Ligand SMILES: Nc1ncnc2c1ncn2[C@@H]1O[C@H](COP(=O)(O)OP(=O)(O)OP(=O)(O)O)[C@@H](O)[C@H]1O
Ligand SMILES: [Zn+2]
């Protein structure tokens with residue numbers, strides 16, 4: 001008896017596990033294919049992923065697989081292995097993992113459709129209320145099943161109108177499930193049935209198409225062939241005999257800016273220190289085992305050139321390369337470097353691609369046409385084969401950690417894949433994570449260094465301005481005289497400047513001038529931010545907004561005064577101070593549209609602006625040779641995060657932004673404005689002394705027991721009911737202590753909390769947190785798995801959610 005072990009989409013957590021189904025001989029499913037299976041109450045069809053097919057005894061009351069959805073496996077053997085890895089290490093739902101591995105263009109979903117029951121007694125029809133009758137007539141006028149929402153909309157009825165329930169109850173219509181495949185063809189040739197199709201004699205194959213079209217109304221020819229298993233010729237014959245008509249539907253699509261052939265084909269010449277780093281790394285890359293290296297190079301040292309050479313070498317050995325970059329805003333520059341050198345061998349994957357583009361790229365990777373994949377976090381799952389090199393640029397960036405399920409860290413997945421492929425994993429950064437540097441020093445990683453800039457320039461000279469005493473520029477509340485003087489000189493020399501302000505909006509706080517109350521979001525425990533563009537106060541967590549002239553919520557006084565600064569405010573001050581300077585603002589508000597980054601950075605690099613001001617997206621990775629001044633406003637901002645990585649992040653941010661200037665042939669200078677000039681982190685970042693920062697920080701991590709000396713698991717409970725979140729966190733904590741004592745007594749574990757998250761309330765939900773310091777081994781995972789099982793058996797209120805983050809260190 002053939003059995004298919006499957007995991008099922010939309011299974012509730014308590015039932016989310018592999019199940020065995022009988023696999024009839026008529027269904028040629030393989031591991032990695034999706035199938036339809038009867039599941040749950042009423043045995044409705046659900047989409048499922050086949051993990052494994054084997055011969056075995058059928059379990060009692062086993063059900064059978066109902067249909068095959070993918071004739072070719074969607075997940076390769078490695079894909080299935082990654083699926084298990086994601087599930088077992090991040091404790092996500094099985095289908096969360098499937099979705100992380102499968103490109104959305106290949107996704108499908110089940111939807112509810114309704115079909116009318118035809119040929120009923122006209123008298124019975126006449127007795128229906130008018131709404132129900134209209135709906136019934138609309139259903140009858142269409143072929144096959146109609147999506148519920150669509151039918152209701154066509155009848156002008158709301159979703160809760162009784163008409164639909166009436167039709168269903170009285171047997172005038174049936175509900176049925178439709179599988180909708182969401183493949184997006186570039187230019188889809190669509191097919192639909194023509195009037196009178198039933199009168200033509202037709203073959204069995206043609207009957208299959210008729211049935212499918214009766215069900216879905218229309219479908220692309222590709223989908224028709226795919227689902228029915230017939231060839232295109234069958235459809236063509238039906239067109240000739242007048243049963244179906246074919247028509248073209250254009251899905252809008254952006255021409256990819258990728259150049260076809262490489263435009264930069266000359267040899268990559270390396271400086272002596274780049275050459276030395278390359279020689280070391282290339283030797284590591286030839287090792288028959290998986291290896292990890294850290295390339296630690298100061299800002300502007302040319303790390304990109306070094307790994308471009310490594311990629312070239314990897315390709316010449318017939319192996320593929322995967323390159324991860326932290327943020328989409330950095331993509332245009334990096335991608336153009338790659339396509340210039342490798343042309344269409346490069347595939348690009350990031351989250352702001354359209355479905356079609358992503359699906360195209362995914363197919364080029366799977367088909368082997370693309371041998372280099374460049375992308376953000378999720379690209380680490382790319383179905384690339386025979387990987388020889390994985391590069392993670394700016395490896396310390398938190399964007400490599402996924403904030404929704406599956407909550408994986410790209411670096412962890414990359415490590416596992418490197419082992420599987422016996423590949424070389426190369427981590428690059430000017431400010432590596434403390435963990436990576438620790439491993440590099442301890443010999444677990446290979447370490448290559450680029451101690452000086454490619455241009456031969458020194459690192460920028462840094463001036464720290466104490467905002468408690470320094471004079472402000474005339475008419476400004478945010479810019480010191482010193483910074484303005486530097487800006488003036490830079491503009492006079494026709495050079496460019498970058499200003500970093502780590503907050504968006506105009507003024508951050510909105511305060512009542514009579515009672516002093518700060519205007520807070522009613523759903524979240526954080527203050528609202530004023531945005532001049534639409535004159536509203538907005539919550540950056542949940543999007544809640546109120547008009548700027550709303551009265552004070554506690555005293556109803558209309559007097560609301562704003563304090564603090566944001567990018568818009570600084571932009572206005574700059575316009576007043578430097579009326580001739582061309583200022584480009586880059587923050588989340590100005591770059592919402594898909595191509596805004598490309599346009600903005602492109603214009604800046606062509607010299608169309610003198611000054612770029614923005615949030616952290618202007619701080620990292622960018623390479624503009626004409627930038628000679630960097631200013632940091634409110635440098636202390638991110639120092640006070642409660643997270644243990646707060647210092648690391650601040651150090652990195654400041655070092656990186658300072659590193660944006662003086663990269664060409666002219667020296668750079670940076671001005672850091674702060675209220676806390678004595679602060680150690682700031683002083684170290686100003687000196688750009690990574691080694692000294694590391695020495696301090698690693699001592700603190702060792703004493704406080706933080707990574708790399710342990711792993712950290714974070715369990716967050718949230719609910720609209722405060723008491724519920726608190727109780728769940730407490731119960732979980734006591735269950736944890738019990739289990740740890742009874743079954744895992746030898747494990748090194750430390751439980752902290754429950755404590756309130758910061759902010760405590762987001763989008764109306766209260767959030768409580770437990771921290772567990774632990775060691776990332778099998779027993780620890782089994783302890784957490786046991787706790788999950790316990791949790792789902794507790795029948796906590798459905799509105800309560802548990803989020804689990806595991807912060808492992810490579
Ligand atoms: N071997 C080389 N040949 C020609 N140009 C080079 C070479 N190495 C570096 N450069 C140039 O030096 C500049 C800095 O290089 P790159 O952007 O790779 O630095 P980086 O180490 O990635 O810096 P950061 O960490 O600050 O992003 C770039 O303009 C790059 O083109
Ligand atoms: Zn007030």
Ligand SMILES: [Zn+2]
Pocket residue numbers: 521522523524539540541542543544762763
């Ligand atoms: Zn809010």
